[in-house]
Amino acid sequence: MLTPQQKSKVIEKVRIHDKDTGSAEAQIALFSEEIERLSKHLKKHKKDNSSRLGLLKMVAKRKRLLDYLKRENPKRHSSVIKKLGLN
Numbered sequence: 001m002l003t004p005q006q007k008s009k010v011i012e013k014v015r016i017h018d019k020d021t022g023s024a025e026a027q028i029a030l031f032s033e034e035i036e037r038l039s040k041h042l043k044k045h046k047k048d049n050s051s052r053l054g055l056l057k058m059v060a061k062r063k064r065l066l067d068y069l070k071r072e073n074p075k076r077h078s079s080v081i082k083k084l085g086l087n
Contacts, residue, residue, distance in 0.1 A: 002033060014083055024069045025080050031062040032084050 002010070010033045014025040038055045042048060066086075070077040081087065 014080055024065050028062055028065050028080055029084060031058050034058055
């Protein structure tokens with residue numbers, strides 16, 4: 001779980017306006033950070049299947065959000081991809 005300070009730091013990179021917490025970009029950034037954290041955990045704890053399931057669900061949610069953003073606003077999609085280093 002990310003602390004509120006960590007969440008605000010992650011959202012700060014991609015936010016659209018000052019009070020942005022729920023935009024697709026912010027959600028994608030939070031999912032990316034959580035996916036990275038869980039991936040590190042699973043490298044150490046290979047048999048933690050419940051965390052693995054959570055990771056797969058987060059990856060699917062992030063993909064749906066990225067697909068939505070690409071469909072609705074390709075410019076914002078490409079900027080999020082660059083900012084977060086997804087490719």
